[in-house]
Amino acid sequence: MGVELKGVSKSWGRPILRGLDLRIGAGELFALLGPSGCGKTTALRIVAGLETPDSGEVFVAGQRVAGPGVAVPTEHRGLGMVFQSYAVWPHMTVLDNVAWPLALRNLPNARELAKAALGRVRLGGFEDRWPGTLSGGQQQRVAIARALATRPRVLLLDEPLSNLDAGLREELRDQVGLLAREAGLTVLLVTHDQEEALSMCDRVAVLAEGAVQQVATPREIYRRPANRFVAGFVGILNTLPTAVRAGRTEIADLEAPGGQVEIGFRPESVRFATSGTPCRVERVVYRGAFSRYHVRVGEHPVIVDTNEPAGPCIQVVDAWIMGA
Amino acid sequence: MTRGILLASVACLLVVFIALPLSLLVAGVGDLDLAFAEREAIANTCWLALGAAVLALVVGVPVGWVAARRRLPRLLESAIVLPYAVPPYVTTVAWMVLANPTNGVLLRWVPVNVYTLGGMIGVLGLHLSPLVALAARDALARIDPALEEAARVSGASPARTFLRITLPLAAPGIAASAAFVASSAASSFGVPYLLSSSAARPIPVLTLRIFRALELAPVTGRPLAVALSLILLAVGLALPMLVRVVQGRRSFGTARLARPRPAQPAGALAAVVWAWLALSVLVPIGTIALTSCASAFGHFDAFTLEHWTAVITESRSQGALLRSGWLAAGAATAAVAVGALLATVAARTPSRPVSVLVGLARAPWAVPGSVFALAFLLAFSQEIRFILADRATLVLALANTPWILGIAYAVKSLAVPLDGVGAAVRTVDRSVEEAARVAGASWGRTQLAIVLPLLRPSLVAAWVLVFAGSFCEVSMSVLLRGPGTEVLGTRLFELLSYGSPQQASVLAMIVVLAVLAGGPVLAGRARWASS
Numbered sequence: 001m002g003v004e005l006k007g008v009s010k011s012w013g014r015p016i017l018r019g020l021d022l023r024i025g026a027g028e029l030f031a032l033l034g035p036s037g038c039g040k041t042t043a044l045r046i047v048a049g050l051e052t053p054d055s056g057e058v059f060v061a062g063q064r065v066a067g068p069g070v071a072v073p074t075e076h077r078g079l080g081m082v083f084q085s086y087a088v089w090p091h092m093t094v095l096d097n098v099a100w101p102l103a104l105r106n107l108p109n110a111r112e113l114a115k116a117a118l119g120r121v122r123l124g125g126f127e128d129r130w131p132g133t134l135s136g137g138q139q140q141r142v143a144i145a146r147a148l149a150t151r152p153r154v155l156l157l158d159e160p161l162s163n164l165d166a167g168l169r170e171e172l173r174d175q176v177g178l179l180a181r182e183a184g185l186t187v188l189l190v191t192h193d194q195e196e197a198l199s200m201c202d203r204v205a206v207l208a209e210g211a212v213q214q215v216a217t218p219r220e221i222y223r224r225p226a227n228r229f230v231a232g233f234v235g236i237l238n239t240l241p242t243a244v245r246a247g248r249t250e251i252a253d254l255e256a257p258g259g260q261v262e263i264g265f266r267p268e269s270v271r272f273a274t275s276g277t278p279c280r281v282e283r284v285v286y287r288g289a290f291s292r293y294h295v296r297v298g299e300h301p302v303i304v305d306t307n308e309p310a311g312p313c314i315q316v317v318d319a320w321i322m323g324a
Numbered sequence: 325m326t327r328g329i330l331l332a333s334v335a336c337l338l339v340v341f342i343a344l345p346l347s348l349l350v351a352g353v354g355d356l357d358l359a360f361a362e363r364e365a366i367a368n369t370c371w372l373a374l375g376a377a378v379l380a381l382v383v384g385v386p387v388g389w390v391a392a393r394r395r396l397p398r399l400l401e402s403a404i405v406l407p408y409a410v411p412p413y414v415t416t417v418a419w420m421v422l423a424n425p426t427n428g429v430l431l432r433w434v435p436v437n438v439y440t441l442g443g444m445i446g447v448l449g450l451h452l453s454p455l456v457a458l459a460a461r462d463a464l465a466r467i468d469p470a471l472e473e474a475a476r477v478s479g480a481s482p483a484r485t486f487l488r489i490t491l492p493l494a495a496p497g498i499a500a501s502a503a504f505v506a507s508s509a510a511s512s513f514g515v516p517y518l519l520s521s522s523a524a525r526p527i528p529v530l531t532l533r534i535f536r537a538l539e540l541a542p543v544t545g546r547p548l549a550v551a552l553s554l555i556l557l558a559v560g561l562a563l564p565m566l567v568r569v570v571q572g573r574r575s576f577g578t579a580r581l582a583r584p585r586p587a588q589p590a591g592a593l594a595a596v597v598w599a600w601l602a603l604s605v606l607v608p609i610g611t612i613a614l615t616s617c618a619s620a621f622g623h624f625d626a627f628t629l630e631h632w633t634a635v636i637t638e639s640r641s642q643g644a645l646l647r648s649g650w651l652a653a654g655a656a657t658a659a660v661a662v663g664a665l666l667a668t669v670a671a672r673t674p675s676r677p678v679s680v681l682v683g684l685a686r687a688p689w690a691v692p693g694s695v696f697a698l699a700f701l702l703a704f705s706q707e708i709r710f711i712l713a714d715r716a717t718l719v720l721a722l723a724n725t726p727w728i729l730g731i732a733y734a735v736k737s738l739a740v741p742l743d744g745v746g747a748a749v750r751t752v753d754r755s756v757e758e759a760a761r762v763a764g765a766s767w768g769r770t771q772l773a774i775v776l777p778l779l780r781p782s783l784v785a786a787w788v789l790v791f792a793g794s795f796c797e798v799s800m801s802v803l804l805r806g807p808g809t810e811v812l813g814t815r816l817f818e819l820l821s822y823g824s825p826q827q828a829s830v831l832a833m834i835v836v837l838a839v840l841a842g843g844p845v846l847a848g849r850a851r852w853a854s855s
Contacts, residue, residue, distance in 0.1 A: 048762055049761075050761070050762075073761075075761050075764045075766055076764075077762075080762065083755040083758070086755075087755035087756045087759040088759075089756060089759070089774060091778055101763030150763070150764070
């Protein structure tokens with residue numbers, strides 16, 4: 001087991017985390033996804049030992065690091081962490097930034113290891129520069145090299161890419177994922193960016209108001225969200241009420257208990273057709289890779305992303321029965 | 325754990341050396357009518373405060389405007405603070421040579437007399453004008469140019485834009501600095517002392533009256549001194565309070581954080597800054613330099629080094645110099661240690677007890693030196709015994725020792741490291757410390773390897789400022805020094821009044837050289853700081 005949280009609670013006046021349970025396997029890339037204020041950063045900082053939980057237990061690589069009577073100090077948890085604000089030490093050169101944590105572990109070849117780590121994030125040649133002379137993206141690469149170099153038991157990523165611009169973000173995202181997998185690290189990523197969570201991680205936990213809403217693979221989170229909150233948070237949500245006949249829904253043909261149900265689906269799971277559910281196109285926005293159609297089915301607004309021209313009806317290809 | 329013990333000892337020190345004297349001062353208030361009898365001193369102090377503030381505004385705002393809107397040479401830009409850095413009694417020595425009514429050098433051209441209230445206003449107003457100049461520069465430079473451009477585009481002339489947009493936006497900062505100038509002038513001791521003692525008729529101000537009351541009757545004079553002190557505190561607080569009330573909580577969210585360096589060279593406008601600098605420091609320092617080497621006082625035709633050798637070999641001046649050096653170094657070290665600890669704890673783990681301690685530590689800075697020295701006399705002129713658990717007795721016998729001076733210097737300046745280091749701590753992002761903890765460093769190691777180096781520039785700056793202030797200190801020293809504990813400031817005053825003004829000039833030059841030496845240290849930047 002890479003990281004385990006058992007019933008972790010924390011409150012500052014108001015509750016931040018309400019009995020959080022998470023099990024993250026060794027070598028797994030795991031994301032905590034949620035809006036700001038949902039408690040995801042607090043959870044990460046509790047794993048790091050930068051905050052103490054009010055109750056509950058935390059295990060890192062099988063070792064109990066926080067819980068009743070136990071509080072292993074941060075520096076003895078064997079972690080690596082990348083901060084949103086980079087947190088590169090401004091008074092140390094790039095090389096010293098990466099080498100110092102290694103030296104703290106009494107590794108004799110700290111400088112060579114640090115150089116190699118800088119090479120892996122493509123910062124070879126920057127060893128003697130002061131962090132203040134680097135761009136934001138370069139500083140964050142220093143921070144990533146610093147966190148990876150010590151081969152931590154768990155790599156903690158706290159919104160590591162949100163201070164960077166879009167292009168760089170995508171490039172670094174892939175790079176970090178690759179490096180972590182190569183090294184076989186357990187990764188806990190905290191982010192509010194669903195694209196980041198879905199594209200980087202093996203499993204995602206969606207958090208709201210201090211409680212887990214759903215833990216699943218990215219595909220499942222996106223295609224079969226457990227509730228309305230998750231469905232709305234990870235992408236655009238269309239909903240339609242539909243009648244159930246003979247145990248199957250009229251629209252999308254899903255198995256259902258009977259009577260009337262509400263189904264949910266994504267804009268790209270809809271096709272225009274000559275038969276199916278009649279619709280009326282109100283507005284089209286050309287988006288380059290596809291066109292976004294704002295249509296109405298009866299009174300209900302539906303968003304359709306497709307390359308094909310509009311038609312009189314829609315057919316829903318992939319949908320789920322809406323939960324709460 | 326260690327942090328708890330450290331904080332507890334700091335709390336004890338602050339209670340004994342700040343809370344105790346100040347509460348004795350307040351408790352000592354008897355008859356305020358004693359002080360109201362000194363109408364002339366009260367009136368003079370008010371005029372001195374107002375006059376100095378007005379003069380500082382008149383000369384400081386133009387200098388600040390030039391510095392904000394035109395690119396000055398780097399050296400000139402950093403020299404703006406110089407008139408404030410040189411102690412005012414040093415420039416007073418020069419004006420006594422230049423503008424005394426009997427044989428002043430300037431008498432050949434203009435009939436000026438520095439031994440007047442106007443003289444005091446002139447010397448103090450110029451000395452304090454950098455505060456206004458720097459405040460005006462920062463306030464003006466931080467106004468987003470788009471605000472002025474929008475006014476111009478909307479049809480306002482440059483003059484109208486300045487009056488309606490620029491000035492109102494900059495006014496809060498400038499007004500606050502002028503109020504600070506007023507209260508500093510009211511609490512000044514050295515300048516009134518020197519100018520009043522040589523005047524045909526004494527020019528009483530409150531600080532002088534406090535000193536005289538204690539000089540004439542060290543014990544029976546205390547009720548009068550305490551009463552005068554309270555009036556002085558009231559005068560010193562009046563203007564800053566007024567400014568605060570008038571402005572209310574108004575602050576404009578338009579400020580830019582960084583002060584950009586202007587692109588347009590100053591050209592002829594640099595002359596404004598040069599002229600002001602010449603009047604407030606360059607001419608006075610030149611005069612002192614010449615006086616310290618002149619064979620005959622007031623005549624600059626024959627020169628000698630005899631005054632320098634006299635001061636350096638003569639035991640009293642030598643002793644005073646050394647004592648001031650040691651005391652200032654000790655006071656600076658103690659103040660920075662205590663101030664930095666408090667500032668770091670207050671910024672990182674704020675709590676009510678800590679903020680009470682910070683308020684207590686900052687209090688002496690707001691109290692005029694003469695008043696704080698009086699409070700120290702009330703508390704420590706007899707020995708104090710602390711009896712712990714019926715057995716151990718701690719005796720605090722400070723009177724007439726150098727210790728009382730050193731402690732007073734350190735306590736009075738605690739606000740300097742508190743503010744300076746406090747500001748630096750707040751610029752260090754927490755995550756920088758947390759990253760070190762995650763990387764495997766303990767709390768102590770993180771403080772030593774990460775926090776201390778990052779704070780070092782601010783620690784050095786605070787140390788230099790406290791050292792310079794204590795090295796030249798005079799208004800507390802005249803009251804707290806014992807027979808054998810002369811310091812630089814008191815020795816200089818003695819030489820000037822009873823001995824040799826030329827030897828006094830030598831000491832004044834030593835002060836100037838010390839100030840100039842501190843400049844590069846303060847201007848130095850950490851080598852990792854990006855341009």
